Amino acid sequence: xxxxxxxxxxxxxxxxxxxxxxxxxxxxxxxxxxxxxxxxxxxxxxxxxxxxxxxxxxxxxxxxxxxxxxxxxxxxxxxxxxxxxxxxxxxxxxxxxxxxxxxxxxxxxxxxxxxxxxxxxxxxxxxxxxxxxxxxxxxxxxxxxxxxxxxxxxxxxxxxxxxxxxxxxxxxxxxxxxxxxxxxxxxxxxxxxxxxxxxxxxxxxxxxxxxxxxxxxxxxxxxxxxxxxxxxxxxxxxxxxxxxxxxxxxxxxxxxxxxxxxxxxxxxxxxxxxxxxxxxxxxxxxxxxxxxxxxxxxxxxxxxxxxxxxxxxxxxxxxxxxxxxxxxxxxxx
Ligand code: AFP
Numbered sequence: 001x002x003x004x005x006x007x008x009x010x011x012x013x014x015x016x017x018x019x020x021x022x023x024x025x026x027x028x029x030x031x032x033x034x035x036x037x038x039x040x041x042x043x044x045x046x047x048x049x050x051x052x053x054x055x056x057x058x059x060x061x062x063x064x065x066x067x068x069x070x071x072x073x074x075x076x077x078x079x080x081x082x083x084x085x086x087x088x089x090x091x092x093x094x095x096x097x098x099x100x101x102x103x104x105x106x107x108x109x110x111x112x113x114x115x116x117x118x119x120x121x122x123x124x125x126x127x128x129x130x131x132x133x134x135x136x137x138x139x140x141x142x143x144x145x146x147x148x149x150x151x152x153x154x155x156x157x158x159x160x161x162x163x164x165x166x167x168x169x170x171x172x173x174x175x176x177x178x179x180x181x182x183x184x185x186x187x188x189x190x191x192x193x194x195x196x197x198x199x200x201x202x203x204x205x206x207x208x209x210x211x212x213x214x215x216x217x218x219x220x221x222x223x224x225x226x227x228x229x230x231x232x233x234x235x236x237x238x239x240x241x242x243x244x245x246x247x248x249x250x251x252x253x254x255x256x257x258x259x260x261x262x263x264x265x266x267x268x269x270x271x272x273x274x275x276x277x278x279x280x281x282x283x284x285x286x287x288x289x290x291x292x293x294x295x296x297x298x299x300x301x302x303x304x305x306x307x308x309x310x311x312x313x314x315x316x317x318x319x320x321x322x323x324x325x326x327x328x329x330x331x332x333x
Contacts (some may be wrong), residue, residue: 007033007170007181007190018176025158025174028085028109028134033181033190035079036130036162036170039072039115040183043128043164052123060095060312061277068122069093072115076130085109087137088144090311092280097146097311106142109157110135110149112311114280117161118246127165129248133284134158149279149311153304159284163248171197171255173291178255199294200258203321205240207250208262215266219299219331247276251285251319255292260320260328264299274298274316278308282315295325299332 005013011026046052046068055065073093080086081100085107089098092114100106111134118128134157138148160172168183170190180194206227213224230238242259244250250261263275276282286296286303296303296319306315318328 002192002195005192007192010179010181010192014174014176022174024085024107025109025134028080028083028107028111029158029160029172031080031083031085032111032132032160033170035076036168037183037188037190038075038079039130040162040164040168042071042075043068043116043122046122046125059093061092065093066116066119066122069116069119072130076113076115080111083107086111087141088148089113090146090149090279091115092277092312095312097144097149099143108137110137110144112149112279112284114277117248117281118244121244121246126244127163127246127249127252129161129163129246131161131248131281131284132159133279133287146311150308152307153278153283153286156283156287156304159287161248161251161284161288163252165249165252169194169252171252171288173288175287175291178288178292180255197255197292199255199289199292199321201293201322203254203258203260203324204237205242205257205259206262206324207242207244207254207259208264209243209245210241212266212268215268217265217299217332219328220262220264222331223328247281247285251289254294254320255288258321260318260324262328263317265316272314274314276314276317278303278306278313278315279311282317285317286319289319293322294320295322295329297325297329299329 015022051067055067055070057065059065082104084105087106090112113132117131135151158174162170170181178197181190182193226235227239282303289296298316
């Protein structure tokens, strides 16, 4: 199947193998893939269509939106809202839950998405991506409200991201491992190229925004300090560092060669309990990381066990190679 199976063929094969009734999920994932193809095109056109730069709006996070943030949010929403697979949608870019208009049928799933993660990198032509998380709509709920989205990450049915880099690659898990599909632009299909992705348990590469160092808590200060001391220090090996400021790019790298990604609790903005969003970034990426044999924690708690208290909740994130994350967690204990 490697190098030949399309996403649809792979998902149907999975259905048969795991004899799970997931026909509707397969159809939903086809629609998500179609949305990602459209976003890939929009992102790739960038300067040619004058859509780089800031929009005149701020998002619910109070962050200046890029034009492409708004455009990609519309592309993703328009591609899925009519399909009949969803009961509602929640976007990082939109304050309230997005209801399915009465003219469209509703389905049994909820989707949370960040249409364009890393968008501050768009103007400098670095990799960005779309992140999504699929939950079941609670039984008997006709018109889901915010509270219906507040499910711990362990309730996710499926999670994935699409990275728009030199290649456009869709990475997915439905709880039976992690698989990667590369977009063949000529055919317009995502082709299975990275089956059963597993993260190396150890690493010598860490990713953190060191400009925040003075705001970190002691366990993170200690961990990074030990990495920087390298072979002369207690780790007895040298480390490399990366920071792309695009979570999809960091996580894709970690899935490929191992590593640890940290956006830990810091007291830069004391009321903010972390930088990354639980429902749109931390939970879907945690599902993928754990399914690939890694670990994902706030430093004090498994991220996927957090009971969300709002749809735009932020959390500290430490995820990647199992043994390295376990070490950082141990420093928090
Ligand atoms: P944007 O989508 O606003 O660019 O934020 C990207 C992000 O949420 C995540 O993808 C990065 O890892 C992180 O923020 C980068 O944060 P810093 O800009 O503070 O390094």
